[in-house]
Amino acid sequence: MKPLKDKISVTIDSDLLVKLRQLADDDDRSLSQYINLILKQHIDRKEKKEQ
Numbered sequence: 001m002k003p004l005k006d007k008i009s010v011t012i013d014s015d016l017l018v019k020l021r022q023l024a025d026d027d028d029r030s031l032s033q034y035i036n037l038i039l040k041q042h043i044d045r046k047e048k049k050e051q
Helices: 014-026 031-050
Strands: none
């Protein structure tokens, strides 16, 4: 079963959004998929540091 997802609205600096769109495209992912991926990676790194 797919994980549950929620829709939210966020404000992102224009220059950051341009870079995120390019990185997502380079990785052959949607912007939403790419943001989820990098947020998960960030959280994983933070949790490993805390251990």
